[in-house]
Amino acid sequence: MPLMETLVKPVALKTKLCAERVDMVFHRDTKTTEVLNDINLEVSDGEFVCLLGPSGCGKSTLLSIMAGFLTPTSGHIRIDGEVVRGPDPRRIFVFQERGVFPWLTVEGNIGFGLFRLPRPEREQRIAYYVKMVGLQGFEKTYPPELSGGMKQRLEVARALAVNPDMLFLDEPFGALDSITRLIMRGELLRIWEAERKTIIFVTHDIDEAVQLADRVVVMSARPASVQQIVSIDIPHPRDISSPRYLELRDGIFKQIGLAHRV
Amino acid sequence: MTHIEPRTWERFFWPVLVCALLLALWHYCVVWTATRIFPSPLEVERGMAELLRQNVLWGDIVDSLRRVAVGFGAAAVLGIPLGLIFGWYPAANQVVNPAMQILRPISPIAWIPVAIIFFGVGDNAAIFLIFLGAFFPIVVSCTDGVSNVPSVSRRAGRNFGLSPLQLLAKVVFPAALPQIIVGLRIALGIAWLVVVAAEMIAVDSGLGYLIIDSRNSGKRYDLVVAAMLLIGVIGLALDLGFRKLERIKSVRWGFRDDS
Numbered sequence: 199m200p201l202m203e204t205l206v207k208p209v210a211l212k213t214k215l216c217a218e219r220v221d222m223v224f225h226r227d228t229k230t231t232e233v234l235n236d237i238n239l240e241v242s243d244g245e246f247v248c249l250l251g252p253s254g255c256g257k258s259t260l261l262s263i264m265a266g267f268l269t270p271t272s273g274h275i276r277i278d279g280e281v282v283r284g285p286d287p288r289r290i291f292v293f294q295e296r297g298v299f300p301w302l303t304v305e306g307n308i309g310f311g312l313f314r315l316p317r318p319e320r321e322q323r324i325a326y327y328v329k330m331v332g333l334q335g336f337e338k339t340y341p342p343e344l345s346g347g348m349k350q351r352l353e354v355a356r357a358l359a360v361n362p363d364m365l366f367l368d369e370p371f372g373a374l375d376s377i378t379r380l381i382m383r384g385e386l387l388r389i390w391e392a393e394r395k396t397i398i399f400v401t402h403d404i405d406e407a408v409q410l411a412d413r414v415v416v417m418s419a420r421p422a423s424v425q426q427i428v429s430i431d432i433p434h435p436r437d438i439s440s441p442r443y444l445e446l447r448d449g450i451f452k453q454i455g456l457a458h459r460v
Numbered sequence: 461m462t463h464i465e466p467r468t469w470e471r472f473f474w475p476v477l478v479c480a481l482l483l484a485l486w487h488y489c490v491v492w493t494a495t496r497i498f499p500s501p502l503e504v505e506r507g508m509a510e511l512l513r514q515n516v517l518w519g520d521i522v523d524s525l526r527r528v529a530v531g532f533g534a535a536a537v538l539g540i541p542l543g544l545i546f547g548w549y550p551a552a553n554q555v556v557n558p559a560m561q562i563l564r565p566i567s568p569i570a571w572i573p574v575a576i577i578f579f580g581v582g583d584n585a586a587i588f589l590i591f592l593g594a595f596f597p598i599v600v601s602c603t604d605g606v607s608n609v610p611s612v613s614r615r616a617g618r619n620f621g622l623s624p625l626q627l628l629a630k631v632v633f634p635a636a637l638p639q640i641i642v643g644l645r646i647a648l649g650i651a652w653l654v655v656v657a658a659e660m661i662a663v664d665s666g667l668g669y670l671i672i673d674s675r676n677s678g679k680r681y682d683l684v685v686a687a688m689l690l691i692g693v694i695g696l697a698l699d700l701g702f703r704k705l706e707r708i709k710s711v712r713w714g715f716r717d718d719s
Contacts, residue, residue, distance in 0.1 A: 267615055287621040293612045300713035301634040310630075311620035342713045360620065 211242035214364065214396045215264065219273035222259055232421040233259050234270070239415060239424060243363075244394045248407035250450070251417030257400045258368050260422070264398060265291040265366045277364070287311060289364040290357035297353045298341045304328065305337045307352055311360035327355040330389065347378040351385065358393065367399045371406070383409055387434055404454070408447045409436055416453050426453050499682035504689070507682035516670075520687075521694065524655050524666040527583065531590025532651040536644060539595050543602020543643075547636070548628065553603060560596065568593040568654045572661055586658035586666075593654040594647035601643020605636030638706075638714020645702045652695045667691050 222234035233256040241247050249257040262268045264275050266285040275282040277289065285291070290311075298307050308327050312320045328334055331351040341349055350370055357365055367386075371379040387410065390397055401407050407414045414428045428450060432442055483501050490500040499507065511517040546553040568589045579585040609632050617631035659668025667687050674683035706715050 265619070267618075285615070285619040285621075287619065289619075291615065291619050293616065296610065297612055297616055299613065299616070299631070299634070301637070301710040313626075313630075340709055340713065 211245070213240050214243040214245070214277065215239075215241040215398070216276045217260075217264070217273070218276065220260070220263060220270045220275065221272045222256065222263065222268070223271045234263075235421040235423045237273070237422070237424060239427075241396060241398065244396055246390055246397045246399065246410060246412045248411035248414045249398065249400045249417060250404065250407040250414050251402065251422060252419055252454070253402050255417055255420050256422035257402075257417055260417075261291070261366050261368050261398060261400050265289060267291070287360050288362050289366065290360060290362045291366045291368065292353050292357050292370050293368055298349050298356065300341045303338050303340055304333055304344075304352055307341070308355050308359050310356055323359055327359045330358070331355040331385070345378075346374050347382060350374065350382060354386070354389070358389065358395075362395065364396045364398070367397065369400055369402070372401075379406075384435075386410070391434065404447060404450050405438070408443065408450065409438060414450060416450060428453075497679070497681060499685055503682040504685045507680070508686040508690075511670075511683060511686060517690075520665055520667050520670050521690070523663075524659065524668070525694075527586050527658070527666065528590055528648075528651045528655050531587040531655075532594045532648055534587075535591050535594035535598055535647060535651075539598030539647075540602050540640065543599045543640070544606055544628065544633065544636075546599065546603040547606020547609075548632065550607065553607075560599070564596040564600070568650075569657050572658070575658075576662065581662050583663060585662040586655065589658040589662075590651045590654050593650040597647040597650060598640075598643050601646070602636065602640050605639030605643070606632055608639065609635040634710065638711045641702075641705055641711060641714075645699065645705075648698055648702055649695070652691075652698060656691055667694075 217237050217239040220234055220237040222232075224231045224233055237260060249260060251257045259268065263270050264277075264282065266275075266282045266289075299310065302310065305324050305328070309320055309324045312323060315323070324337075328337055331354060333348060333352060333355070336344065336348070341352065344352065350373075354365075354370070370386075371382045374382060383406065386397075399407075399410060408430055411430055414430060415424055416426045416428065417423070418425045428446060430446055432440065432446075436443060487501050490498060546556065571589055571592055572585075575585040575588045579588055613631050613635050614627065617627045622630060655666065656668035656671070659666035660672040663669060664673075667690060670687045671684050674680040674687065706712065
């Protein structure tokens with residue numbers, strides 16, 4: 199069947215985001231801090247990329263630049279071929295913590311970015327995403343009454359509700375306990391597989407990166423540069439005790455310069 | 461450490477006991493010192509009843525509350541937007557802040573002569589003094605509230621494509637609201653303090669006037685103390701009423717639960 203053949207034929211992946219010679223230098227008082235040094239990176243449409251590096255290396259800064267909150271000292275970020283000049287509802291940033299608005303209910307938070315939609319459509323979308331992240335029954339609840347994991351799911355739902363084509367996640371599960379964190383990773387992968395957004399995920403957790411990403415961008419200590427890019431060629435759901443998983447993980451451990459002994 | 465919730469009766473019993481002890485102490489102090497000037501609690505109670513019978517008390521209470529409402533209301537209407545602007549534009553704050561910090565510690569009482577030059581002896585002078593007392597805490601709390609809005613919230617708002625005005629209305633204002641409410645509550649307390657002082661000088665009605673008038677016309681200290689206690693009770697009621705605002709769900713996150 200020739201028709202089937204054309205469908206199955208792999209399509210060349212479109213570049214979604216492109217970082218070109220990005221440098222970032224902070225000036226505070228008389229001190230200059232070089233944070234990012236010549237970052238070059240291409241991310242394909244629908245790809246899940248983890249930025250991995252030691253704490254304080256500048257990976258969050260890079261993510262903020264990608265999202266348009268900061269302007270790089272030199273170089274630029276292109277998304278869909280256009281240079282990023284500021285934040286945009288097509289690309290939503292999910293914050294480390296406290297990103298949800300405590301003065302709005304779960305519904306209010308999810309509907310926050312939908313103020314341009316007519317009411318019936320807005321309500322329909324809110325209901326859809328409440329269900330997607332499993333917050334049914336908590337629609338009228340205020341965030342202080344939610345658990346950490348629920349708050350994080352709420353923030354992801356708020357981001358997804360505006361139907362962005364990219365998500366920037368800045369250590370989104372960092373404040374959660376290890377069990378909730380594992381569950382949240384599964385949830386995120388489920389959502390990603392359903393919606394196929396391009397995701398850039400910042401973490402300092404090697405396991406997290408290898409469990410989630412298509413590619414792991416290993417960054418050096420400050421000033422951060424791209425040290426290595428590791429493709430994780432294991433299909434989801436990933437067996438985290440498989441030899442290939444351990445091999446990839448140990449490779450990154452070595453790359454970062456850690457012996458995996460405690 | 462475990463925190464033990466007091467039983468319901470205990471929550472009323474102990475405070476009432478303290479009040480009763482203070483009344484008893486007051487009573488016996490009057491008895492022991494055999495004073496002829498200072499009234500005992502019973503005399504004050506009789507004085508209060510007399511005031512109620514004469515039907516002047518309600519007029520005085522309403523007049524005091526009206527002055528506070530107008531002065532405090534004007535301070536809020538002017539102070540909140542100004543505070544929002546100063547918080548939003550730190551440059552504006554830097555320009556105006558030194559002048560404000562000089563004016564702020566001046567007690568409204570010190571303004572009395574100036575108020576009388578501006579407004580003459582009358583209601584407006586009293587209201588002006590209340591306004592002054594309430595204005596600065598409102599502006600300051602509002603400015604701080606806005607500048608304390610976490611950058612995460614502002615960024616999230618910008619990310620969803622809000623215009624600056626929408627950002628102010630939908631993110632900055634609700635985020636600053638708990639602190640604004642605290643400022644309003646402090647300002648209302650000050651307004652209630654100032655109204656009494658203002659009424660002693662500028663007008664001839666209100667609870668402050670009642671105190672000064674009771675003293676001047678016949679040294680009726682029973683009425684003086686009755687009016688004082690009334691001022692205390694009404695002040696408490698105002699504060700409790702305002703505290704109800706802190707329980708509203710969209711601002712409750714900004715207050716500790718155990719307060």
